Amino acid sequence: MAVLGLAATCAFAATSVPDGGGSLQNSPHDELSPAFRARIDTELARNVAELVQAGRLSATPPWLTPQQGGLAWPLRPANGYADYGYHGISNFVDLNAGAGQTLDWNCGARTYDGHAGIDIFLTPFPWLMMDQGSVDIVAAAPGTIIGKIDGNDDRSCPNHFSDDWNAVYVQHADGSVAWYGHMKKFSQTGQPVGATVAAGDYLGKVGSAGFSTGPHLHFELHSSLAGYAIQEPFSGACNAAASLWAEQRPYYDSAIVKLATHAAPPDYHGDNCPDPVDETPNLSDQFYPGDAPIFAAYYRDQLAGQVTTFRVLRPDGSVFDTWSGSSDAAHYAASYWYWTRSPLPAAAPEGLWRFVAEYEGQTYEHAFAVGDVDVDMIFADGFD
Secondary structure (H helix, E strand, C coil), X not given: CCCCCHHHHCCECCCCCCCEEEECCCCCCECCCHHHHHHHHHHHHHHHHHHHHCCCCCCCCCCCCCCCCCECCCEEECCCCCCCCCEEEEECCCCCCCCCCCCCCCCCCCCCCCCCCXXXXXXXXXXXXXXXXXXXXXXXXXXEEEEEXXXXXXXXXXXXXXXCCCEEEEECCCCCEEEXXXXXXXXXXXXXXXXXXXXXXXXXXXXXXXXXXXXXXXXXXXXXXXXXXXXXXXXXXXXXXXXXXXXXXXXXXXXXEEEEEECCCCECCCCCCCCCCCCXXXXXXXXXXXXXXXXXXEEEEEECCCEXXXXXXXXXXXXXXXXXXXXXXXXXEEEEEEEECCCCCCCCCCXXXXXXXXXXXXXXXXXXXXXXXXXXXXHHCCCC
């Protein structure tokens, strides 16, 4: 994962320039070769034939038109995960079959040549989140598990890839098949091939196994093995088919995924490859008069001109500090910015303080303690 310095990315076009930050993730992606796909298809066809013969799976009529709709989002935060968000999207399906040409469902270029799925990456600390098992992969629709592969190294990064990925494949009643790829090693459901799953059932954890540049889920949907047409579940100007999502998310799903206070700037360890280690967030929720907390906001789909207003509130709700900022860059799939403001005064009141951000009509809050206050009360108070 590459983190670009502030000078290499943009300046904040507002009242306060951040002390640091920039782009995150650098668009995690994957490349599944034709030979890789052919091997998977052969294995799945063999499994399906065996399951049909055993009476554990109904044969799909060749004339049936796949229309598996009502898809649930294939990720969810694990129990105990408290941040506002956990993901971003780096790539959609490439709808342009021409070599060297790309087109996504919204007539944009958030894809790459020949990409056949959706890449949903972890953010803002992907390796840490992966190792902590922060995000579950779940079935987007009911169906039957028709294939599984596990045990492959899950710490792939640019130009250092494991030989194979870890994945679960689910066939739906209409014959369409969903691929859930790049899973964390040994995190998969214990359900065997031939078992049925309901929408929302646990399938595994997000990892970076196979040809992957960072922790993300490759979610791919296509028609029956006989028809094998790649399906883009998002509907838009360049994909007139009806949306297959129960609730389609917007093309730019702008949000703050994490609001935090730090004792030191977060450390992403450069490109963190070929042996990626967890990021060092340097988070802190405990400060004292005279300290200078670092205030940080972590975004997905941050767009130029979107203003964020920040406030730091004393325990009585009065405003201690306020500032705002907006990015000049056209689009960041994931980004972060941090500020070191004036030190807390010697007379700073002890208690629970609040760091508040208002962004795109939403209000986000993070609580921190000043003085000899039990930090546990922060979480008991209902704040992250």
